[in-house]
Amino acid sequence: MVFVIGILAVLFSFLLRVPCRVPEWDVANRFPGLCATELNPGDLSVTPGTMLQGFFTGGPTGDQPIVVGMFTSVLGWMTTGLAQAFNIELNANTVLDLTVVLTAMVWVIIIATVAGLSGKQPSDPVVMAFAPTVLLVGFTAWDLWAVMFMMLAVASYIRGSPGIAGLWIGLGSTVNLLPALVLVAILFMAARYRYIGDFFIALLSSVIFFAAVNGPFMVTEFDRWRQQFLDSLNAPVQNSTVWDVWNPVIAGPTGLSINPESLQTLSLVVVLLAVVAVLLVTLMAGKDPSIVQVLLLLLIVAILFGREWSLLQSVWMVPLVVLARRSWIEFFIWQAVEIGYWATLNAPAGGWETQPLFAQGSWTPQEIFAVARFVALLWFLVVVIIDIQRGKRALLIGIHAKNM
Template identity: 30%
Template sequence: MSSHPRAADAAPRPAAGLRPAGRPSPRWIGVLIAVTAGAAVVGLLTKQWCRLNGWATPGVHVHMCYSDFAQLFPTRGLSDGYFPFYTPLPEEQWMEYPALLAVIAGVSSWLVPSTGTLAERTVTYFDVNAAGVVLCWMAVVVATAFTARGRSKDALLVAVAPGIILTSMLNWDLWAVMLAALALWAWSEDRPVLSGLLLGLGAAMKLYPLFFFGALLVLALRTGRWRGFLGALAAGAAAWLAVNVPFMLTAFDQWSRFYTFSGDREVSFSSMWLAFTWTGLSGSAFSVISNGLFALCCVGVAYLGLSSRHRPRLAQLCLLIVAAFLLLGKVYSPQFVMWLIPLVVLATPRRKQFWIWQAAEVFHWAGVWMESARITSGGEFGGTWVTVWYASGIVLHMATLIGICVAVIRDIRDPERDPVRRSALEQGVEPLAPGVAEDPNAGVFTGAADRFLLPPVGHGLQPTR
């Protein structure tokens, strides 16, 4: 028997009655989709100058309408009918993205007519992919509404978030965000295999959904409920392999470009490591340092999850892991904010803090393009004030994200202050302890007893038996 002072849920509880029953009505889902469509129109308007005038530098940066859709269509063989990882191409035309994203980029090119000028066809390619990411955006909003259950109105934040409006059409990230959001919804509905399959596909699109398995591992270790986790992990591995193995066997060099490029690339785009480039370290050296610190953060998140008085919520752990990866990474592309938005809404739906963070991200987003315009214009555009703006944006976006992480950590350590748990209690959910409701998205962990806990700092280590 453990003497751990925080092992409050010593006996299993029935799953019934622990979760908020509230689900978004069809009418509310229609409202969310309509609002998202309106926000998408605003996002398209921010790209309109480039759609009309082309994506040449420095104008593409001055008018803040850059898009990888338009950049990669003529430079990666897509405009010539070549398919990524399938067609032999010169190395400079290889796609530096994971396999499933490259497939989406290639399939999108099939929808572009072969007639017309390159400029016209590039606009069509942009429009096709813009339509695709808007559909993904709508799916993210709906999935977040269902996952939030009794707080489905919080999904409105995902529908109107400036971070998505401004960056949704920059790259294909919303495809991965959609798969991750659907995976959280599937997990909350006790469908771990489907959740794992979606996470595996998400990791084949962008790396970050892979980190969700780390959060699930912590919860499985704490509860001793391994079957759901292992089923999800097996499904995720199978999905990832099904997408990647064919390209690994037929075009390994092109397929591996993403991994070698990520490891070797120099520090770039709003990374904290820009402050240390004076050391002369190579990109691969910064990768070792960055990955090492990220691993330490993951250990810290795991310890937090295994030593807190009550089991943390899944969204909280996922957010902390993904945020650590972005804060410590060698690059923070403007669209990476989309990875975080649904997680922030599910983990800590504090609207004031959310809007302060989004304001900082908008300031940072604009600073990125002003600095890019200064560089690509050979210094003719802007001056020192642009670089100061850019540097200030990096500091602000990091500071506000760290503030969100601090709020989540406090909620884990003091769950009575967690707005999601408070809302669940107000809906009549049976408390795990006075003032503490079950995670409404716990899935197969719902009602589980703590089987393995680590003591807080200063106590001896011993598992619960």
């Protein structure tokens, strides 16, 4: 059932992009954000002699995260072997998109993990599978791989295996640095429950597996590995977060403007202070909090007060919001706001301003949705903190196995 739900979600995502394949409609030029994709299907002509050349260096094409490249190298070799065995000629259309097939399997694993954590809540994986932001952008980038490793790490920790959690964190960090937040959440949980050994076990395990995957690439082509690492660290996004909203929207009524030159320092200071606040919330909680709740708070802080934004960040939050809140009204309002903001950035210029709802307003549609998104993230931040203090959700999610 989980498999079927996941595949249906991928098919819906594919249907959203069918107009991009009709040349007469010119959708790719009019709505580039809808048709853009960062995924590369890889080189389907991989042979046994060439497979290892890309196994540790980003796959056959050399531009994939290392752990993803390992999968695409093996599958490219298998595809080539099957094509030769059955005398089939490979071309660009033989396999529509090998990496999308892989990403579909990744999404199925995420759904299954959420289903395992949600217990007797069958609506959780169903709602998450068809989250609008995931359907819109989730299958166009590598981030779902990082989300999968993040959720596997959370599930392993909840079941009392910090070493296995470290394994997933190490693998996930080869795709995106996002799973490293799980280590911070484990540290906060360890500080509360006085099991600091859990953190060091997870940290050591994650370092070992991160080095095991990246080691050969680092040794043989360090400059190239460093550049790919920096590219993943500074991946381009479409807009910034609350800081981009402040001066044009909030500074006028309040008279408090932000100097753009101090933005980087201010963002870093606010994020660090907010992380300390999350630690205090975890330590002072009246009842046992869950790592899901702590990790969600850390992720919201990083997204809300960081300097950059993309709709993919919503994809990172989806499984955690589903598990921590289980309020579908909240969930879909937030999703609608995220998509609205994304649409104002990607729709043709001036298209929104001609609508009757926005024609006479003093704020632009982008500013309206940016503020709404800011409010939605603040809402989740506040209500999750309240849930932690009341102990309302912790037992529904599960706490550290040693404290159950």
